[in-house]
Amino acid sequence: MRFVVAYEGTRYSGWQRQPNAPSVQGALEAALSRLEARAVGALGASRTDAGVHALGQVAWAETHRPLDPQRYRSALNALLPEDIRVRGCDLTEGRFLPLQGVLEKTYVYRLDLGAAPDPRTRRFALHQPGDLDLAAMERALGGVLGRHDFRHFASAGGGARTTERTLREAEVRPGDGSAELRFTANGFLYHMVRNLVGAALRVGEGREDEGFLQRILEGGPPPAGIKLAPACGLTLLGIAYGPPFPLDSRQVR
Numbered sequence: 001m002r003f004v005v006a007y008e009g010t011r012y013s014g015w016q017r018q019p020n021a022p023s024v025q026g027a028l029e030a031a032l033s034r035l036e037a038r039a040v041g042a043l044g045a046s047r048t049d050a051g052v053h054a055l056g057q058v059a060w061a062e063t064h065r066p067l068d069p070q071r072y073r074s075a076l077n078a079l080l081p082e083d084i085r086v087r088g089c090d091l092t093e094g095r096f097l098p099l100q101g102v103l104e105k106t107y108v109y110r111l112d113l114g115a116a117p118d119p120r121t122r123r124f125a126l127h128q129p130g131d132l133d134l135a136a137m138e139r140a141l142g143g144v145l146g147r148h149d150f151r152h153f154a155s156a157g158g159g160a161r162t163t164e165r166t167l168r169e170a171e172v173r174p175g176d177g178s179a180e181l182r183f184t185a186n187g188f189l190y191h192m193v194r195n196l197v198g199a200a201l202r203v204g205e206g207r208e209d210e211g212f213l214q215r216i217l218e219g220g221p222p223p224a225g226i227k228l229a230p231a232c233g234l235t236l237l238g239i240a241y242g243p244p245f246p247l248d249s250r251q252v253r
Contacts, residue, residue: 001060001061001063001069001072001089001090001091001092002058002059002060002089002090002091002092002096002098002245002247003028003042003058003059003060003061003073003076003086003088003089004056004057004058004086004087004088004089004238004247004249004252005024005028005054005057005058005059005084005085005086005087006054006055006056006057006084006085006086006087007024007053007054007057007083007084007085008053008083008084008123008124009024009048009049009050009051009052009053009054009231010051010053010083010123010232011083012024012027012050012051013050014047014048014049014050014051014052015044015046015047015048015054015057016044016047017029024044024048024054024057024084025042025044025059027080027081027084028042028059028061028080028084029041029042029061030079031076031079031080032061032063032076034079035065035072035075035076035079036063036064036065040061040062040063041061042059042060042061043059043060043061043096043097043098043099044057044058044059044098045057045058045059045098045099045102045239046058046105046236046239048234048236049191049194049231049234050231051230051231051232052231052234052235052236053124053234053235053236054235054236055087055235055236055237055238055250056087056236056237056238056239056249056250056252057236057239057249058098058238058239058241058247058249059098060092060095060096060097060098062095069088069089069090069091070089072089073086073087073088073089076089087252087253088249088252090247092245096245098239101241101242101243101244101245102186102187102239102240102241103186103240103241103242104168104184104185104186104187104239104240105184105185105186105187105188105236105238105239105240106169106182106183106184106236106237106238106239106250107182107183107188107193107234107235107236107237108180108181108182108183108234108235108237109126109180109181109182109183109193109194109197109229109233109234109235110124110125110126110178110179110180110181110233110235111125111126111127111128111132111178111179111180111181111233112125112126112127112128112177112178113128113129113132113177113178113179114127114129114177114178115129116129118177121178122232123232124232124233124235125178125232125233126229126230126232126233128201130205132179132201132204132205133203133204133205133206134172134174134179134204135172136203136204136210137172137181137200137201137203137204138170138171138172139210140199140200140203140210140211140212140213140214141170141171141172141181141196141200141213142170143210143211143213143214143217144167144170144196144213144214144217145167145168145169145170146166146167147164147165147166147167148164148165148167148217149163149164149217150163150164150165150167150189150192150217151163151189152216152217152219152220152221153189153191153192153195153196153199153216153217153226154189154190154191154192154195155190155191155195155228156190157190158189158190158191159190160189160190163189165185165186165187165188165189165192166185166186167183167184167185168184168185168186169182169183169184169185170182170183170196172200181196181197181200182237183196191228193234194228194229194230194231194234195226195228195229196213197229197233197234198226198227198228198229199212199213199216199226200213201227201229202227237250238250238251238252
């Protein structure tokens, strides 16, 4: 069965199972194992970092309980901790590998722009007081749209076979005392979104000009490096798949 999983990542070491730390994968597998009365492993689509959230993570597990997807979802949610919820389930004919068949992924990074941090969003947004030039940030991000080698926006340790990605969307959406940076690509490197946000914030603060991100893309990071944006502001909105197992977890409500 395939699952669309939402979680608050605050207290987890990330999606991937860890031997000595709580993980989203570990919690999902524990609930599945209780429901199935046997040991069950779950495969995930995106190895979100510690503290990163998700609305549309995609996972798959081999299940045998004769329950329709809606009843299975309800039973599984009753066994999961309150900061993890399965939003959707569907049966797949055969083994579904969440890392394969991905068309694109979408992440959003949230900013709290108030003079004092909003306690309601402190675990889901980076507090960034002061005047940011959001239009300059969007223009700077526009300079790195398209297919490029994004290795200079990746942190060490990702292990990707290729560092080329196609960034289709990089928008800055203002709100009431807040802003969202939305990114869609055919895939992301390790820490790629958080590094893009960190560099864009330097432009928004007036510390760098609008060509800053493009210079990093073409020539490498500055000597001091890029300040990685904190994990708390980042959410995986969802993943789109093509045949033979089509799904757009961004559309699951």
